[in-house]
Amino acid sequence: xxxxxxxxxGLIKDNPVFSLFLGICSTLAITTSVNNAIGxxxxxxxxxxxxxxxxxxxxxITPDExxxxxxxxxxxxxxxxxxxxxxxxxxxxxxxxxxxIPLIVVNCxxxxxxxxFASKNGVLDSALDGLGMGLGYTLAxxxxxxxxxxxxxxxxxxxxxxxxAQVWLNLHIIPEDFTVSIFGSSVGAxxxxxxxxxxxGAYKQHVTAxxxxxxxxEK
Amino acid sequence: xxxxMALLVTSVLVNNVIxxxxxxxxxxxxxSKKKSSAIGxxxxxxxxxxxxxLVTYALYxxxxxxxxxxxxxxxxxxxVIASLVQLTEMFIKKTSPALYKSxxxxxxxxxxxxxxxxxxLVNISNSYNFAQMLVYSIGTPLGFALVLFIFSTIRERLxxxxxxxxxxxxxxxxxxxxxxxxxxxxxxxxV
Amino acid sequence: xxxxxxxxxxxxxxxxxxxxxxxxxxxxxxxxxEDLKADCDGCKDYACTNNPSHxxxxxx
Numbered sequence: 001x002x003x004x005x006x007x008x009x010g011l012i013k014d015n016p017v018f019s020l021f022l023g024i025c026s027t028l029a030i031t032t033s034v035n036n037a038i039g040x041x042x043x044x045x046x047x048x049x050x051x052x053x054x055x056x057x058x059x060x061i062t063p064d065e066x067x068x069x070x071x072x073x074x075x076x077x078x079x080x081x082x083x084x085x086x087x088x089x090x091x092x093x094x095x096x097x098x099x100x101i102p103l104i105v106v107n108c109x110x111x112x113x114x115x116x117f118a119s120k121n122g123v124l125d126s127a128l129d130g131l132g133m134g135l136g137y138t139l140a141x142x143x144x145x146x147x148x149x150x151x152x153x154x155x156x157x158x159x160x161x162x163x164x165a166q167v168w169l170n171l172h173i174i175p176e177d178f179t180v181s182i183f184g185s186s187v188g189a190x191x192x193x194x195x196x197x198x199x200x201g202a203y204k205q206h207v208t209a210x211x212x213x214x215x216x217x218e219k
Numbered sequence: 220x221x222x223x224m225a226l227l228v229t230s231v232l233v234n235n236v237i238x239x240x241x242x243x244x245x246x247x248x249x250x251s252k253k254k255s256s257a258i259g260x261x262x263x264x265x266x267x268x269x270x271x272x273l274v275t276y277a278l279y280x281x282x283x284x285x286x287x288x289x290x291x292x293x294x295x296x297x298x299v300i301a302s303l304v305q306l307t308e309m310f311i312k313k314t315s316p317a318l319y320k321s322x323x324x325x326x327x328x329x330x331x332x333x334x335x336x337x338x339x340l341v342n343i344s345n346s347y348n349f350a351q352m353l354v355y356s357i358g359t360p361l362g363f364a365l366v367l368f369i370f371s372t373i374r375e376r377l378x379x380x381x382x383x384x385x386x387x388x389x390x391x392x393x394x395x396x397x398x399x400x401x402x403x404x405x406x407x408x409x410v
Numbered sequence: 411x412x413x414x415x416x417x418x419x420x421x422x423x424x425x426x427x428x429x430x431x432x433x434x435x436x437x438x439x440x441x442x443x444e445d446l447k448a449d450c451d452g453c454k455d456y457a458c459t460n461n462p463s464h465x466x467x468x469x470x
Contacts, residue, residue: 021248021389025333028241065435066428072301073294073424080293099340102293106331108245185404186239190397194390202385288416298423305430312437319439 003125007132013207016133017140018200022108026100027141028189034156037145039093041138043082044104045131051075051110052118052130059119071114072105079105090161109133140196147192150174152184223354225410230358233407237366238400242333247367247396248389250325257371261364263322265357267307267329268338271300272356275339276349296339304330334363370399 016022030036083101118126155172250260308326342352
């Protein structure tokens with residue numbers, strides 16, 4: 001598949017969260033604020049790209065039968081390194097993301113892309129695929145957290161993860177009296193996710209229907 | 220004793236692992252289409268989590284702490300959990316075909332289940348003593364099994380209803396989960 | 411010294427996991443169970459050994 005097509009597919013059509021339903025656990029839990037979403041999205045992109053690259057480099061020398069255990073070990077090591085870096089340089093992010101940083105290890109997206117793509121393609125393709133899927137994930141969590149934070153607190157607040165005192169963005173759009181705080185809790189997470197997933201599913205159906213109609217006309 | 224009971228109720232109902240902590244969503248969406256598979260999955264999860272929690276707890280305090288290798292916790296836990304699941308599956312294959320038939324197929328799905336890794340990590344980060352660890356490790360998968368079973372009964376019924384096209388499948392299941400979360404959130408003041 | 415110990419510990423765990431994984435793969439399922447499939451449809455969880463990707467051999 002064309003490199004660029006593959007990259008684009010990871011963004012909406014094959015969006016790992018809303019289309020393939022991978023990595024739902026972290027999506028639902030960390031999208032309470034845009035800040036957390038950005039931090040998590042960036043971590044996932046880094047882990048995805050690095051794990052895809054490493055696995056693509058070693059794909060010719062790993063014995064075929066034990067490749068899944070080998071991938072799990074590589075991913076676990078990478079995540080631990082990232083976790084230690086976050087603990088050292090962005091402690092506020094560490095407190096707000098909590099246990100979901102080590103849980104990136106069992107995030108189905110990473111192992112899924114490693115097995116489905118990185119084990120069969122070259123280094124550059126795998127890196128691009130990791131970037132595409134990571135961006136798709138980040139877009140998904142950003143969309144969800146934007147909606148949730150806006151409705152539950154009335155505004156968006158983004159701070160510098162490396163220096164909590166520095167506020168990058170502080171918007172107040174909806175007045176306090178009209179906020180629906182339930183969107184900050186688990187109920188709101190499920191509802192937002194369901195609606196967004198339905199929207200992406202409807203879009204995909206629409207696109208497939210158009211493609212089929214175009215193909216029929218050509219015949 | 221009262222404190223342990225409170226911990227049990229908290230881990231089963233109040234801080235329910237699926238509806239409040241959002242862990243274990245992948246098997247929750249995938250294995251909940253039929254009641255029988257939900258029961259099999261629930262029992263398998265209880266078993267794996269209890270054994271994994273015991274082993275990782277022992278390994279952490281008897282090996283990693285004396286050798287000052289606490290930074291190896293994540294890698295150790297994931298390897299131990301994966302190995303335990305392989306060992307259990309082999310053991311069940313060899314000793315009891317009946318048991319394998321009912322829950323053996325769900326064992327491998329638990330390797331990358333967020334719940335197991337989370338229980339092991341929380342046992343350490345909350346510095347539970349042995350009794351607390353045991354109660355937490357039994358309560359959490361019980362909560363998971365309970366919600367999974369309830370959800371599967373609802374989903375079986377949902378198959379026969381008319382759902383808008385875009386919502387068929389996972390999205391409508393998530394709306395059901397939202398309503399269940401609302402129901403379970405009434406347990407918050409209970410302890 | 412501490413890091414050497416860490417690497418040895420890590421290596422032991424990895425070796426145990428890989429040995430158990432291979433042993434499990436070679437153990438045949440009990441009779442009557444060969445056609446069992448977990449009711450998880452279209453699962454993309456590759457660490458789950460039920461996923462058919464574990465039995466495919468990569469075409470080189």
